[in-house]
Amino acid sequence: MIPKIKVKFFVLLCLILPLLLLLQGCWGSKETDEIGYVLLMGFDKGEENILKVTYQMAIPLPVEGGEAEEATEIIEVEAASIYGAQQLGSAFVSKELSLSHNNAIVVSEELAREGLSKYINPLVRSRDLRRTTYLMVVKGKAGEFVEKNKGLIFEKYPSRQLDVFMSAAMFTGFIVDSDIHSFYQCLKSPGREATTGLVAVQKEKKDEESETEEKKSKSNEEKIKDEMAYLPGEIPRKGGNKIELIGQAVFKADKLVGFLDGKETRYYQMLTGDFEKGIFSFPEPKDKENSLIVMEIKGRNHPKIRVKAGEKKTVIEVDLLLKGEILSIQSGINYESGTLKQDLENYISTIISQDVTQLIKKTQEEFASDIFGFGEYTREFFWTWQEWVNYAWLAQYPYCEVKVHTFFNIRRPGMMVKTAPLITKTQKRKY
């Protein structure tokens, strides 16, 4: 005889098992080949409709041994909204476009100057798209950037292209790791303004000519100092990918107001504490026109920032804490130790302090935009949120006094402890 409890269990099991059919999510099930995964999205002003969206879509092919360029397809569609464009895309792509694997969004300069808040709202509300998606401004057309991004030479897997590029921020410092999340937070904060990474397509030679002439007329000292002072698309080069990521876009509220070049971006990151490391060239203190010193500079600690609200003027005081490793001393002067080392440290500290001060002044005078978030340091002055909002930091920022101090230490001399002097063939050896 079957025990009663076993019969009960069996009946219960028979009742429950059909319910499992409901659990598999049949309503929303989709086969992988029904979905078109978008890897990169570009927003431009439309010609026939409000918005032109360019998508770089993954083609599910084995990339091994094949061409990376074949692994993606570019499509472009105009619509009134981002989601409208996504729907229209399905009219000529035999898949449902999905943003769940979208890596980055690039927005054209033109659109960014008009204001981004109306385009950010659907992005932060989306359940597909993550707020950790990179957000960048294109100097030029976003569609063109997406097209040129196809089939990058050094990166086989299309899904990783921009990720790899952005990871370079860690060892160059001239790319800002900007995403939808940080942009949105800055838009809503009374203590800082937004900024994003800046990208562009490499300029044609004829476009570059006039600028190259201007750069040729610079002194060597200026050239050394401005080694990284490029906006994307302007780097003098040959070969490589057709896109460039360097510099950053500065916003006031949700509108683009200007750009910072690669050199300024590194100083920006030093001020925000995001700077990891980068290679810097400095004119040789004793022969500024003919020799240079190359140094790998790393962040030593988070910068110490104090905002002192005086009765007459608010003062922003910044202490930058950096360390460095000597990569090259062209003159052969032994700066590795002793007083010369100290002199070099002071010299570099002064240059960085001047450049950083100049950068802050630029954001005050040209952009009137506190992208560094100095205003966040004024939160502690107030007891309530409303008091802080009423303080209207962003309106005060352009009038603040700035004091920057750099504490730079040479920690390592590279693989040499000193440079022995050159011996010319005519010189007699002294023993």
Next chain:
Amino acid sequence: MKKILISPGEAAAFIIILMGAKAFLGYPRLVTEWGFTAGWLVVLLSGLLSIIFWLLIIGVFSRFPGKPLTEITELTMGSFLGLGINIIIFLYVIFVTSTILRLFSEASTLSVLTETPVNIIALLFLLAAWLAAYYGIEAIFRCAYFSFPLLSIGVILVLVLLYPYFDLRMLLPLTGAGIGPVLMSSVWGTSAFGEAVSLAYLARYFSFKPQILKNVGVFSISYIMLFFLAIVIVYQMVLPYPTSSETLVPFYQLSRSIFLGYYFQRVEAAFVIFWTFTAFLRISAGLLVAAIILQDTFKLPYYRPLLPALSLLIFTIAFTTDDLMQAVNLATEIDMVYGWIIIFIIPLLISLVALILRKGDRKANDS
């Protein structure tokens, strides 16, 4: 009849899950709306206030050893008034369970099962809850005891992985909305810890003394207060005010914000498992507590026959609101803003009456 024995640890785990489930819904957003940057302060103050409320309630109820709160209410307030109060409490528990069912189902629709009809998800939650409640108090308490360390580890992991966003400055200005609103909302905020009072309704199932019951309550409230505190602090650092007041499902948003490089991202899928499991436990617990209160109120010998009707009632109430925003607003108004009056103030009034009338006092009873 087999004697049910619930240990202090199991009771604490049960109450912690009962209270903690709201952290996966709108609670972090709600305290941020109340206190702005001082949302964490609202959690701290309301937690401490809840401990005081609990100590006051349990202090009086220890005069009625082994008796559930439903019976004490009738003994103190008389059978007619007592019945009325117990029905109010029962309706409140049913309402809260309904809102939890609706919100968890809606959150699942919004995040993971986007195409599945919300009522089907709710039905699945409810059927599982019914089954769990049918298996009885021991099954649910032990399940809670088993899962509570796993859920705790899951939550801690999500919070720790968000460390790149940590910036304590985002918690300033210190008093956020201002001292007045913060103190005021700390009183409302005690609703979040109100489930602790359920212990008093389940007293006859416990194998331990009222003194230990007091400690279980204090421990549970303190534990969940620290958890809420950690969640709200991290939430306010990752999504600083005012954006923290915008998110529908804050904890899900937090788990979506984890990005530790290319190979460590999109971990919310793992979090959804914890989330769903908590929802199942919370709804089961709500259904069970409601059934036991009803059983005790009407002095019924069994609660199991009540389960189908109560499940239907919970399902119906859950879907009386037309849309999600109505459900969110209703849950906020009745559960969080006025809930404390029903959960804490009514038992406190009963305690007061019991003290004045010297009910439950052995000497008074003898005389």
